[in-house]
Amino acid sequence: MSQPVCAIVGAGEGLGRALAARFSGAGFSIGLVSRTETGSAAAFEAAAAAGTRESVRFVAADASQPETIERALANIAGELGEIDLLIYNARREFTACEPLEMTYAALEDSYRVEVVGAFAAAKSVLPAMRERGHGSIFFSSATAAFRGSATYPLYAIGKFGLRALSQSLCKAYSRDGVHIVHFRLDCDLDVPVMRELYGDRYDPEKLADPADVAEAYWLAYQQPKSAWSNEVELRPHTEAWTC
Amino acid sequence: MSQPVCAIVGAGEGLGRALAARFSGAGFSIGLVSRTETGSAAAFEAAAAAGTRESVRFVAADASQPETIERALANIAGELGEIDLLIYNARREFTACEPLEMTYAALEDSYRVEVVGAFAAAKSVLPAMRERGHGSIFFSSATAAFRGSATYPLYAIGKFGLRALSQSLCKAYSRDGVHIVHFRLDCDLDVPVMRELYGDRYDPEKLADPADVAEAYWLAYQQPKSAWSNEVELRPHTEAWTC
Amino acid sequence: MSQPVCAIVGAGEGLGRALAARFSGAGFSIGLVSRTETGSAAAFEAAAAAGTRESVRFVAADASQPETIERALANIAGELGEIDLLIYNARREFTACEPLEMTYAALEDSYRVEVVGAFAAAKSVLPAMRERGHGSIFFSSATAAFRGSATYPLYAIGKFGLRALSQSLCKAYSRDGVHIVHFRLDCDLDVPVMRELYGDRYDPEKLADPADVAEAYWLAYQQPKSAWSNEVELRPHTEAWTC
Amino acid sequence: MSQPVCAIVGAGEGLGRALAARFSGAGFSIGLVSRTETGSAAAFEAAAAAGTRESVRFVAADASQPETIERALANIAGELGEIDLLIYNARREFTACEPLEMTYAALEDSYRVEVVGAFAAAKSVLPAMRERGHGSIFFSSATAAFRGSATYPLYAIGKFGLRALSQSLCKAYSRDGVHIVHFRLDCDLDVPVMRELYGDRYDPEKLADPADVAEAYWLAYQQPKSAWSNEVELRPHTEAWTC
Numbered sequence: 001m002s003q004p005v006c007a008i009v010g011a012g013e014g015l016g017r018a019l020a021a022r023f024s025g026a027g028f029s030i031g032l033v034s035r036t037e038t039g040s041a042a043a044f045e046a047a048a049a050a051g052t053r054e055s056v057r058f059v060a061a062d063a064s065q066p067e068t069i070e071r072a073l074a075n076i077a078g079e080l081g082e083i084d085l086l087i088y089n090a091r092r093e094f095t096a097c098e099p100l101e102m103t104y105a106a107l108e109d110s111y112r113v114e115v116v117g118a119f120a121a122a123k124s125v126l127p128a129m130r131e132r133g134h135g136s137i138f139f140s141s142a143t144a145a146f147r148g149s150a151t152y153p154l155y156a157i158g159k160f161g162l163r164a165l166s167q168s169l170c171k172a173y174s175r176d177g178v179h180i181v182h183f184r185l186d187c188d189l190d191v192p193v194m195r196e197l198y199g200d201r202y203d204p205e206k207l208a209d210p211a212d213v214a215e216a217y218w219l220a221y222q223q224p225k226s227a228w229s230n231e232v233e234l235r236p237h238t239e240a241w242t243c
Numbered sequence: 244m245s246q247p248v249c250a251i252v253g254a255g256e257g258l259g260r261a262l263a264a265r266f267s268g269a270g271f272s273i274g275l276v277s278r279t280e281t282g283s284a285a286a287f288e289a290a291a292a293a294g295t296r297e298s299v300r301f302v303a304a305d306a307s308q309p310e311t312i313e314r315a316l317a318n319i320a321g322e323l324g325e326i327d328l329l330i331y332n333a334r335r336e337f338t339a340c341e342p343l344e345m346t347y348a349a350l351e352d353s354y355r356v357e358v359v360g361a362f363a364a365a366k367s368v369l370p371a372m373r374e375r376g377h378g379s380i381f382f383s384s385a386t387a388a389f390r391g392s393a394t395y396p397l398y399a400i401g402k403f404g405l406r407a408l409s410q411s412l413c414k415a416y417s418r419d420g421v422h423i424v425h426f427r428l429d430c431d432l433d434v435p436v437m438r439e440l441y442g443d444r445y446d447p448e449k450l451a452d453p454a455d456v457a458e459a460y461w462l463a464y465q466q467p468k469s470a471w472s473n474e475v476e477l478r479p480h481t482e483a484w485t486c
Numbered sequence: 487m488s489q490p491v492c493a494i495v496g497a498g499e500g501l502g503r504a505l506a507a508r509f510s511g512a513g514f515s516i517g518l519v520s521r522t523e524t525g526s527a528a529a530f531e532a533a534a535a536a537g538t539r540e541s542v543r544f545v546a547a548d549a550s551q552p553e554t555i556e557r558a559l560a561n562i563a564g565e566l567g568e569i570d571l572l573i574y575n576a577r578r579e580f581t582a583c584e585p586l587e588m589t590y591a592a593l594e595d596s597y598r599v600e601v602v603g604a605f606a607a608a609k610s611v612l613p614a615m616r617e618r619g620h621g622s623i624f625f626s627s628a629t630a631a632f633r634g635s636a637t638y639p640l641y642a643i644g645k646f647g648l649r650a651l652s653q654s655l656c657k658a659y660s661r662d663g664v665h666i667v668h669f670r671l672d673c674d675l676d677v678p679v680m681r682e683l684y685g686d687r688y689d690p691e692k693l694a695d696p697a698d699v700a701e702a703y704w705l706a707y708q709q710p711k712s713a714w715s716n717e718v719e720l721r722p723h724t725e726a727w728t729c
Numbered sequence: 730m731s732q733p734v735c736a737i738v739g740a741g742e743g744l745g746r747a748l749a750a751r752f753s754g755a756g757f758s759i760g761l762v763s764r765t766e767t768g769s770a771a772a773f774e775a776a777a778a779a780g781t782r783e784s785v786r787f788v789a790a791d792a793s794q795p796e797t798i799e800r801a802l803a804n805i806a807g808e809l810g811e812i813d814l815l816i817y818n819a820r821r822e823f824t825a826c827e828p829l830e831m832t833y834a835a836l837e838d839s840y841r842v843e844v845v846g847a848f849a850a851a852k853s854v855l856p857a858m859r860e861r862g863h864g865s866i867f868f869s870s871a872t873a874a875f876r877g878s879a880t881y882p883l884y885a886i887g888k889f890g891l892r893a894l895s896q897s898l899c900k901a902y903s904r905d906g907v908h909i910v911h912f913r914l915d916c917d918l919d920v921p922v923m924r925e926l927y928g929d930r931y932d933p934e935k936l937a938d939p940a941d942v943a944e945a946y947w948l949a950y951q952q953p954k955s956a957w958s959n960e961v962e963l964r965p966h967t968e969a970w971t972c
Contacts, residue, residue: 100416116350119350147972148411148412153411161404164391168393172396208713209712211710215710219708222705223698229715233716234714243876390729422966462951467945469938470938470965471964482903593844594845605831605833612829613829634897639901642897646893650890
């Protein structure tokens with residue numbers, strides 16, 4: 001099979017779907033990993049529509065159980081060929097709470113998805129990528145990776161850890177030709193759940209379009225290896241950002 | 244009992260001991276928390292020598308088991324009075340490994356000590372501090388909290404998480420009068436284990452003296468509440484640092 | 487004239503030349519601005535070779551004299567049409583010195599090129615870009631914008647200022663559709679002057695290929711406006727970086 | 730004369746006055762430098778009241794003219810003895826403007842006060858400090874040194890440059906025993922001009938008390954040299970900060 005292969009862990013109806021469509025449209029075979037087939041259905045259909053149904057696969061796994069991630073990615077590589085691009089896009093549903101309300105179980109569960117699962121995914125593809133001397137590993141992250149939060153502390157703690165993992169992998173394995181990128185989405189996405197959340201305050205100009213974010217991933221994928229970014233920030237032109 | 248109370252979680256023979264001596268010398272009762280009484284023996288003797296033996300307590304707890312931290316700190320508050328200053332100084336023995344060598348168990352264990360244990364300690368003292376409108380919580384951390392590592396990835400991932408926790412607590416509870424500080428030690432400490440590690444390359448001028456670091460904690464403790472630092476960096480004058 | 491227009495201020499034989507070739511090859515008219523025509527000769531020929539000689543212009547200006555920059559860019563817009571992409575790539579020859587050796591004149595001269603000249607260039611194109619609701623302004627910068635230096639303090643002070651300018655412009659004018667990017671080159675470039683400087687230690691694997699950097703600018707130019715990066719880092723895969 | 734000597738460049742009625750009082754009260758001779766004697770009158774009286782009138786001096790200089798700074802500090806050292814602590818506290822009156830409204834003259838003038846004047850002051854005391862193997866140089870700065878601004882771009886550009894200067898001096902001269910600190914005031918100060926500016930919204934709880942900030946400088950001055958901070962952030966406990 002001569003198509004390049006893109007595996008997406010955490011392939012929901014928002015960014016996951018847009019990524020599946022973008023890379024399928026660019027000629028990639030697509031392997032989708034979510035907890036349930038329903039969870040990836042929109043991404044599956046989008047990938048099939050942008051490319052061909054034959055080159056899309058779904059495999060179930062639970063991001064909080066690293067061995068299931070390993071098996072799913074081995075499965076995808078077995079069916080579609082070695083993975084050229086791994087996108088780790090999983091995250092826990094985040095619910096607001098003040099720090100003192102965090103339970104120990106929630107702290108560990110969030111970490112398992114954000115960090116341990118991300119590591120399991122990277123670990124599943126890195127040895128083959130290093131051997132071939134190329135490959136890309138992209139982590140979807142957020143501004144929460146850069147600052148703590150009085151209202152979403154679990155999310156911040158998880159994303160800080162994910163960023164540390166991403167930097168550590170870069171520093172160890174970039175020299176082998178593996179392009180590792182931490183994407184900081186500095187905004188909310190214009191996805192169904194956000195439209196509901198915003199209600200009357202919904203303003204598409206203030207949000208990132210998932211298709212645009214997927215396009216930015218695609219552009220990063222094309223960076224030549226003497227001019228790589230390892231941390232990429234993405235925000236709408238309307239965003240009043242701080243560093 | 245009218246002495247202020249300082250609790251130190253992770254009270255070994257290095258920085259823990261220096262902190263115990265410094266705050267005991269300043270008139271604090273000292274509560275020491277380590278896994279074993281032997282582990283805190285040097286800190287205990289230093290605190291007793293700098294103050295009085297009667298105002299020093301040891302309570303055993305395992306930083307990777309948050310409930311034991313809670314019990315130990317409740318115990319100290321019961322015996323010595325409400326805790327004015329909590330110093331979380333626990334960390335796992337760090338051993339070098341490249342990222343791909345990390346086990347899932349090691350990733351979780353490191354996080355339990357660096358983040359979950361730190362949270363358990365903070366949670367044990369915060370409600371009383373908020374009620375009284377003052378108190379201080381100090382986290383011992385490192386430059387590893389600011390950058391990933393090809394050789395100590397576990398340490399970096401843990402310290403990033405600790406920094407996110409510290410910032411989140413600041414943003415939620417500073418306004419209640421609780422001074423929360425993340426101390427970034429940007430250097431190795433001049434402690435027995437480092438002297439061994441450095442061997443012939445041992446040069447005390449290149450290392451931070453634990454007594455000096457303890458002095459810097461003491462100075463931070465005295466900051467007035469309209470001019471607080473929440474992230475404090477400390478390094479020897481010989482250090483060629485990067486931000 | 488229906489071609490998009492790219493103006494490059496500081497169009498030498500290294501990155502300037504590669505940028506001229508890349509954007510000319512993509513169908514842009516190219517306006518080159520340097521102190522002397524000789525200084526831009528290599529860039530001129532590269533642009534002519536990648537596109538057509540008719541759509542390349544050279545205009546002389548001195549980056550340390552802001553009015554000359556304004557005139558040069560007005561001149562280019564008059565001849566080639568409104569500028570779609572402005573790349574500010576000028577910098578002073580940097581020579582090593584310790585901080586105490588800096589002269590006041592050198593401090594001011596460096597600032598004039600790095601900050602005042604960059605502002606003059608941005609100011610020359612921003613009003614038209616805001617009116618049309620689109621346009622891109624790219625600043626070539628370096629890791630020196632993120633940390634001071636014991637050996638190149640002038641360069642660091644200049645690049646910090648350039649970064650502050652870039653962020654300030656972003657925060658004021660991104661919402662009008664103008665994409666402003668600070669490119670942090672986290673490496674030396676594989677250009678003639680560096681080959682000489684490195685001598686026996688010259689290793690192309692450790693340096694960024696100017697053509698690759700130009701490609702990365704081109705990719706950034708294509709980011710859709712709900713997913714923009716405003717600070718882009720670029721480094722070779724061999725670089726052992728710190729944040 | 731055996732008292733230690735503190736020189737304050739930019740000694741107005743706000744922070745300058747509080748610093749003069751704090752260090753005079755701690756037994757320092759105080760040298761005050763401002764453009765006019767009237768500008769330092771409040772600081773002079775505060776220093777005299779906290780110590781003795783005999784050990785306070787005023788010398789006029791213009792921070793935008795580096796030679797006048799050099800002469801003023803030489804003058805102070807001649808009269809009071811070698812300077813142990815230099816505090817550079819000068820800044821331009823900052824007025825809001827959007828980036829496109831900045832004039833080239835304002836850009837240069839701001840830089841002269843924020844960076845060139847700060848360098849002139851440091852240069853005046855560094856050689857003697859290095860020879861003696863100790864001394865402290867403190868720069869008053871702000872959060873503006875960490876992020877650009879759509880409304881105060883001049884201030885941000887100046888403070889970025891000041892931070893670069895401070896880091897460069899640290900990296901070159903800390904090893905000689907000189908403690909160099911960039912103070913980031915992450916808040917407005919509770920000073921007369923701010924009370925006016927805030928009007929009805931004036932709330933002392935939200936502002937930093939200059940006496941508290943001066944206390945924090947005093948605490949930093951006491952850090953032992955194996956545990957120095959080179960960048961100190963200060964904010965009121967009520968501040969909702971971002972990194």
